[in-house]
Amino acid sequence: xxxxQGTFSFLPDLTDAQIRAQVEYCLxxxxxxxxxxxxxxxxxxxxxxxxxxxxxxxxxxxxxxxEIDAARATFPHHYVRVMAFDSTRGVxxxxxxxxxxxxxxxxxxxxxxxxxxxxxxxxxxRSYAADRPEGERxx
Amino acid sequence: xxxxxxxxxGSLTLEAAITDSGFEQLLATLDAELxxxxxxxxxxxxxxxxxxxxxxxxxxxxxxxxxSLHMSFTGNPGxxxxxxxxxxxxxxxxxxxxxxxxxVAATRDxxxxxxxxxxAPKTKEVLKRAMGGVLFIDEAYFxxxxxxxxxxxxxxxxxLLQVMENQRDDLVVILAGYRDRMERxxxxxxxxxxxxxxxxxxxxxxxxxxxxxxxxxxxxxQYRLSPEAEAALVEYxxxxxxxxxxxxxxxxxxxxxxxxxxxxxxxxxxxxGPLTRQALMTIEAEDVRASRVFRDADAGSEPGDGGAx
Numbered sequence: 352x353x354x355x356q357g358t359f360s361f362l363p364d365l366t367d368a369q370i371r372a373q374v375e376y377c378l379x380x381x382x383x384x385x386x387x388x389x390x391x392x393x394x395x396x397x398x399x400x401x402x403x404x405x406x407x408x409x410x411x412x413x414x415x416x417x418e419i420d421a422a423r424a425t426f427p428h429h430y431v432r433v434m435a436f437d438s439t440r441g442v443x444x445x446x447x448x449x450x451x452x453x454x455x456x457x458x459x460x461x462x463x464x465x466x467x468x469x470x471x472x473x474x475x476x477r478s479y480a481a482d483r484p485e486g487e488r489x490x
Numbered sequence: 491x492x493x494x495x496x497x498x499x500g501s502l503t504l505e506a507a508i509t510d511s512g513f514e515q516l517l518a519t520l521d522a523e524l525x526x527x528x529x530x531x532x533x534x535x536x537x538x539x540x541x542x543x544x545x546x547x548x549x550x551x552x553x554x555x556x557x558s559l560h561m562s563f564t565g566n567p568g569x570x571x572x573x574x575x576x577x578x579x580x581x582x583x584x585x586x587x588x589x590x591x592x593x594v595a596a597t598r599d600x601x602x603x604x605x606x607x608x609x610a611p612k613t614k615e616v617l618k619r620a621m622g623g624v625l626f627i628d629e630a631y632f633x634x635x636x637x638x639x640x641x642x643x644x645x646x647x648x649x650l651l652q653v654m655e656n657q658r659d660d661l662v663v664i665l666a667g668y669r670d671r672m673e674r675x676x677x678x679x680x681x682x683x684x685x686x687x688x689x690x691x692x693x694x695x696x697x698x699x700x701x702x703x704x705x706x707x708x709x710x711x712q713y714r715l716s717p718e719a720e721a722a723l724v725e726y727x728x729x730x731x732x733x734x735x736x737x738x739x740x741x742x743x744x745x746x747x748x749x750x751x752x753x754x755x756x757x758x759x760x761x762x763g764p765l766t767r768q769a770l771m772t773i774e775a776e777d778v779r780a781s782r783v784f785r786d787a788d789a790g791s792e793p794g795d796g797g798a799x
Contacts, residue, residue: 403611406618408619409618409619409621410590410592410619410621410622410623411589411590411621411622411623411660412621412622413589413621413622413657413660413661414617414618414619414621414622415618417614417618417621417657418618
């Protein structure tokens with residue numbers, strides 16, 4: 352099952368040229384671009400691991416593309432996303448975030464039903480990939 | 491002149507391409523604002539022509555790939571290496587070689603870390619910032635310290651070389667430094683030397699050029715020399731050039747700054763009548779002649795530290 356998180360997630364995966372154009376757009380607006388990765392695809396897993404520090408003072412997308420390539424080479428079987436942080440006063444949050452790398456095989460999620468008091472059912476989802484310990488998921 | 495033989499049988503005019511790129515205008519401003527430096531200007535003209543022709547070749551489907559434009563600027567102190575490097579970013583941007591045209595200046599402490607594993611992230615960080623523009627490394631020979639074999643400078647050089655080779659169209663690296671020390675640096679790093687296509691040597695300025703530079707500087711500072719002061723400056727330049735530690739344009743700027751200082755103190759201690767706009771602007775011969783350079787010349791002795799107070 353294909354993970355859909357962040358911007359453009361219902362589109363086919365972006366090509367490198369498209370990623371570069373998006374990064375260029377972020378830099379034009381003065382947003383700080385950063386790269387993050389994880390192997391826990393749960394939708395509530397908001398804080399992914401940072402791949403290096405957020406990149407400030409960058410003028411051209413080439414520097415960010417090099418960082419994305421390094422992240423892909425280091426974690427070929429992880430999800431890698433690009434985030435753009437807008438530090439404008441009053442905004443001060445992530446403006447854009449999209450996935451640039453995903454595992455070849457995404458097993459999807461199981462729906463868990465937990466019977467609570469009085470036949471109440473609590474639902475939860477759990478990634479099949481998360482059955483294995485961190486770092487060993489997705490092969 | 492027309493170039494024919496494009497795939498669609500059309501032709502391109504060189505004149506149109508030249509006008510489009512602002513080629514002549516660019517070189518004209520360079521000529522007007524930088525005095526002398528003939529070899530440097532020749533090289534810039536060559537590079538500009540190459541990029542222009544490369545653009546035309548691209549239009550008719552000929553491709554040779556992006557030329558390597560990494561440069562090394564060598565020359566004595568005060569010959570304009572840094573000034574030209576700052577200009578270079580704008581020039582290459584105008585010619586469409588670099589995408590953004592900003593300049594990132596770095597020295598050894600921006601690139602080399604203090605402990606193991608610190609250097610690579612630091613160097614990469616600087617390289618990332620310079621992408622799309624020009625990375626200017628002033629006094630590049632400090633990167634390499636042969637006397638200390640555990641120095642991390644070598645690591646920075648290796649990362650630099652890799653990017654210079656593989657990401658040629660993303661950034662241009664300019665190394666600058668004094669001639670003899672740069673030569674030694676290249677001798678111990680042959681890889682660096684061979685990856686730099688343009689070794690540009692900045693010649694010393696002639697006395698006439700130094701006076702022209704002084705004229706430009708005064709114009710920018712909104713001062714002017716009285717005719718006697720002008721004559722005094724000619725003598726000053728001749729004397730100062732013969733002294734040790736002469737730093738070309740930098741020495742001239744320092745001399746002018748000190749002349750301004752003396753002019754100010756002359757006007758304050760001895761106000762001869764009301765201060766007119768003219769008086770505030772004019773540097774008199776005595777302001778120039780009070781320099782130690784003249785005193786030493788009279789006494790026939792060499793100045794100890796070479797500083798021309």
